[in-house]
Amino acid sequence: MLNDLRSIVQEVYAATDLSSVLEIIVRRVKSAMNTEVCSVYLRNETGAYTLMATDGLNREAVGRVTLAKNEGLVGLVAAREEPINLDDAESHPKYQYFAETGEERFSAFLGTPIIHQRQVMGVLVVQQAAKRRFDEGEEAFLITMSAQLAGVIAHAEATGTLRAMGSKSAVRFNGVPGASGVAIGECVVVSPVADLNAVPYATCDNIEEELAFFSRSLAAVREDVKRLGQSLENLLNKEERVLFDAYLGMLDDTSLAREVTEKISMGLAAPYAWSEVILDHVKTFSAMPDAYLRERASDVRDLGSRVLAYLQETTQKELVYPEKTILVGEDLTPSMLAEVPVGQLAGLVSVRGSSNSHIAILARSMGIPTIMGAVDLPFTKLNGREMVVDGYRGSVYIDPGEALLQSYQAILEEDLQLVAGLQSIKNLPCETSDHHRVALWVNTGLLADTMLSIERGAEGVGLYRTEVPFMLRDRFPSEEEQRLVYREQLEAFAPHPVTMRTLDVGGDKSLPYFPIEEENPFLGWRGIRVTLDHPEIFLGQVRAMLKASVGLDNLRIMLPMITNIAEVEIAQMLIHRAYDELLEEGYDVQMPPLGVMIEVPAAVYQAKELAARVDFISVGSNDLTQYLLAVDRNNPRVADLYHSLHPAVLRALRKIVKDAHSQGVPVSICGELAGEPAAALLLVAMGYDVLSMNATNLLKVKSVVRAVTLEQAETLLAEVMSLPDAESINRCLEAAFRHAGLNRMLRPDLGDDANI
Missing domain, CATH: 3.30.450.40 (GAF domain)
Known part of the structure; x- marks a missing residue:
């Protein structure tokens, strides 16, 4: 069988x-x-x-x-x-x-x-x-x-x-809420170059021109394959050279070209027509009983990608972004977001990832409603379709009807009114009604974050993601290029402190020019491990930070993914080396405070020892939750197991702040948990000195903190800490917010599926 x-x-x-x-x-x-x-x-x-x-x-x-x-x-x-x-x-x-x-x-x-x-x-x-x-x-x-x-x-x-998808009724798809809010707009499908599975459906205006374009692309790839085969002729044996002959044979196959030509003649654009034909052939080979023939499916796919790269060279530049763009793709990247003109990005939908993927975190910082992990979304065929993004429930609606649009338009307007109403407290301190003070800082990475953060009354930066400037380039930025970017951030927030995290790549954050291929990237080469193995990268970045802080002196440096004391000591040695070098070069630099991020269980149990060696502690709750619960935060299949209010996570958070305070060291939290109004109350009750979050949530959190006393927050924490699971904790918090009249700070009343 x-x-x-x-x-x-x-x-x-x-x-x-x-x-x-x-x-x-x-x-x-x-x-x-x-x-x-x-x-x-x-x-x-x-x-x-x-x-x-x-x-x-x-x-x-x-x-x-x-x-x-x-x-x-x-x-x-x-x-x-x-x-x-x-x-x-x-x-x-x-x-x-x-x-x-x-x-x-x-x-x-x-x-x-x-x-x-x-x-x-x-x-x-x-x-x-x-x-x-x-x-x-x-x-x-x-x-x-x-x-x-x-x-x-x-x-x-x-x-x-x-x-019956052909009917006029809206079709709903479910994903994972990535960033709260509602967006109504037009879908724009984006995809990596030469990804056969992600070519957006498109038609052509001039069939004759499209056929000629397809013919030219085939000829160009044919010449490339010939040149490559000739250049490697002396390095390959006879069996390996056969592969190049096979590629040329497929390119010369009149039946393959005829299939594509027929689809183009029906009005399809060449990239989409080519991808459909190639994927059909891949399926055919994959289903063959003969093992050798089944293996040829990978050859067909590889050749298909080569031709597709040519076909997409011009079409990729033709993307038009409507006034209300909802960007949709299999795996969105920061550079894709950056391509959309300022003010036109209304929402995001990603087939892959979860609510704590890096792209979702960026979306929250920019205040863009986002859905992650919409694994069943037929995204390649949605270009130009009207779409509603419900970032509260994780739902996407295609071709919404008038009643649906009116319901979501009302929620959209209600959200805008709420934000406008909170502006009155932006210059007031974040303190409980009995005057317990908590600092509210922001997480930033893009210039748009900076401007929004200042508008919302941020008191400092708890996390500046230095990897973002690295991710938006096609090479490592020079020391001077980094200095200019860092200086802009430090000047924007001066005299308030700016905490710059050293380069944190690996895991779900990759650089196209510095790929890290691993079986299990979240347990692999990432964070401080990468930069300590490459001191030239680390030293160049630290030098750029120090030079950028001259005359401002509001810099703080933070080390990510710390798992042991030795990593801190080696990093301290390199930072002092960079500091001494700059003094010798004549720069008037000050040694900034140095802190570490607690993101893994090992650091939780060494929090006291780490605090004794640094100036501040900061908790990265996103990764800490992932590692404590053994749940990949990018995997939509287990997204419902990722509970940042899991009892184990809350106990770890309370232990960290207690151990750090025992050493007289202040503690901040810069994970997404700090920006959730209900969780923020628990963190205040635990004793966290600084809550750092995306700017869009800052005023909501301030409003909630100002509405309660410290004693009320501590009573709520005590009740929550006695509960056995995240579901019970969430119900308890929702009930407490309803009782206090603060439930709108969590999410709007969305009704049921029959109404929306």
Whole structure:
């Protein structure tokens, strides 16, 4: 059965639509299990299960027979979320007969639930006339097939295939809230160059010009491959040289070019037409039974990417950004955001990532409503479509109707009024109503952050992400280029302190000119580990920071991803070396305060020892939560397990502040947790001296802190610390905010799905 399973999966992968997938499943499973019936029931909009495909029952019953959850044996499988294996189905009390199916002839019944991300999507059933129980191997096979089918069905449901996507009703997709707020605008799809899976759907205005353009691109790639083959001729053996001949053969294949030409003649743009044809060929090769031919799929994909790079050289420059742009892509980057003209970026939707991905953090700092991890979004076909981004619930709506638009427009206006109403407190101190003072600083990385932070009354910078200027270039910035960027930040906030984190790359932050390829990047070469291994990078950056601070003296330097004392001592030695060098060169520099970030469990348990060696401690709650809970914060599959208010996280946060204060060292927190109004109250009660957050949340947090006494915050903390899980803690906080009349600071009243 293992060979059957592999073959079925390959055939399913090569199918072009859901209907074909279901037909393949019922036909092939019936054959593989040597049974008489195989059927698929799928959940519909009402939560009932409809017969959608069958091989063995009457075909006329497809689309007509529907069972509610817990109705009949199919409904029972869905309700129990586990297989049901019966030798005589008719004798079971839940058995329900449908005359139109003709199933009265069959006694044996085996049904398995089709489950995707804890949701039952449908039921896969096999039946047989003979009275017998299906054996363990058969049951295991059907369970495996159900698991394979789950992802395909979930995608079809999300893309509207199961709900007649061609209708005028809005189609909703779910992701993870990345940055709160609502955006209404027009979708612009962006993708990395030469990514075959991410080419936006596009048409051409002049078919003849597009055909000529396609022909020129093929010819250019043909010449490139010839030159490359000739230059490597003496370095490759005969078998390896065959690959270049194979590439040329594919480029000369008239059938391949003809397929693309036909699609262009129908009005498709060359890049999209080429990607569709190549991906079809990749599917075909991948589904072949012969292992050698299956391996050729990677060759076809590689050649396809080479040609696509040529095709996209001109089309990439033709992106037009509407006044209200919603940027959509598989994996958005800071440079993609930077391409949108100032004031025109309304929202972001990323297929990959989670709420604590780097791009989501940047979006929050810029106040841009964002959805992450929208894994089922058919993003390549959304260019130019109207879209609503609900950053509160993590929902995306395509082609919204008038009622939906009015509902979200009201929320958008309410958000604007709330922000405008908070302006009156921007110059007031952040203190509780009984005068316990807390400093509110900001996290920045872009110039837009700086201007917004000053407007909102920030008292300093708790985290300046120095990697952003590195990420926006195609090479390492020089010492002088860095100095100019850092000087701009220091001058903007002077005399308030600016905490500059040394270069923090690795994990989910990569530099295109300094790639780090690792099996497990979050446990690999990142943060201080990279810069200590490259002291030339570290020293150049520190020198640029120190020179930028001349005459201002508001610089603080912070070290990321510290896991042991030795890293701090080596970094201190290098910083003193840079300081001494600049003194010798005649610069009037001051030694800035030095601090470390606590982001990993090892640092939590050495907080006291670390505090004894530095001037300040800062907690990076995003990574600390990730490492404490063993949850990849970029993985949308486990996004619901990432709880920054998990009891373990709260206990670690309280321990850090207690240990640091025992050494007389101030403690700040610069993770996203500090910008959540409910969490901010808990941090104030714990004793954190500084809360550093994105500028968009600063006034909300200040408003909440000013509305309570320290005693009330401490009472709330004591109650929360006794609770067993994050869900209970969130409910407790929401109840407390409702009681205090502060619930609008968390999110607007969004109603239910029926209203929005």
